[in-house]
Amino acid sequence: MNALPVMPPAEAEAPSQAEAAYRQLRDKLIMLEIRPGEPINDGQLAAELGFGRTPVREAIKRLEVDHLVVSYPRRGTFATNVDFTELADVSEIRELLEPLAARRAAKRASSAMRQELLEVAATIATLDPSPAESRDLMRYDLTVHRLIYKAAANPHLEDTLIRYDNLATRIWCLVLDKVPSVSGHITEHVELLKAVAAGDADKAGELALHHVTSFEETIRKVL
Template sequence: MGLAAQLAVPASLADQAYEGIRDRLVMLDIRPGDPLNDDALAQELGTGRTPVREALKRLEGDRLVVAYPRRGTFATAVDITDLAHISDIRAQLEPLAASRAAENSSAATRARLADLAEDVAGLEARISDRRELLRRDVRVHREIYRAAGNPYLEDILVRQDNLATRIWCLFLDRIPAIAGHVGEHVALLEAIVEGDADTAGRLALEHVVGFERAVRAVL
């Protein structure tokens, strides 16, 4: 079970369906353009059709699925032309979230982030699966957003990071430095734990810029 799952409060069936389908869409386990079948997803997730339908409505708002009358619901395409728009938002808000996390985190949150930094520091030696490394990257981002203490900021950034991760997945096999990219989070997490808001903000910005640069280098 992942760290986020261990720390989460019990979720409703609709929330479980939403998170399960969302993460499949983000990691491209459900490929862009694939149809989403209510019955098949309900059986796979064990949640029933109504929670799946509620989840799909939420995911449409996240720009992860699109519904067409009389045709059904499909995973949205990954459009590389969206990269500049997504990066523009993240370049403004990721540093803000990191700075706020450094300023506002409780002792318990700092301890959790310190443990996460230690885990990330050894990833390259322990994990060679690029998709698993990317899942760890997503986990770190979500933990930092939550630590910022602003649920509205967290919501925006989770959505944008989901879209960015889909782009990353599209080029995952062509980008050589995925482990190094994830490893950048160690210094960022340590800055947050130490309460160094300026350094945390700067490192968050460098991370976002580095992501866009790495993707554009393989286009």
């Protein structure tokens, strides 16, 4: 299997320490490397990630806004639980906004961004994954979505969709062991990326909607 990107291309610029800590902790929470309900120890995380406590504390404050961690007086801070009852609400929002982002990206992406989309599509098309690599494959899902959001060139839309995609990905990761394979969910991104890169807004919107609805259907089958 091809080497996976450590960080999605859309976030490849050099960040501040607080931003870097936020991104690393966010993705650990999304991918359930920090399990739901697990306590968040800023000192321990600072040591693990190689940051000072201040940037980690700033990151944790942002993660509270993202609903990925929750703080209780006199108890501490914890990774939020994954609530399957939120699936319908999250999906409802994504079914409206994901096609919008894909259509905007098809119309507004720069030539450099279109090339990047095609490169990611080519990489995904060559994947020959095994079931054991399902969690790694989900990182490609994050990469694709974040690239499209960035290409849509609307920072408010991008921030909103990242937040809801993060919540959806946590739900997906919690049931990965029950899903026979996620390879189809990942490889269907190839046509979506190509449609966006080609500037075909209608097709991009249709494929984005299908991707979101099929995600919800898959989750409901295994719950």
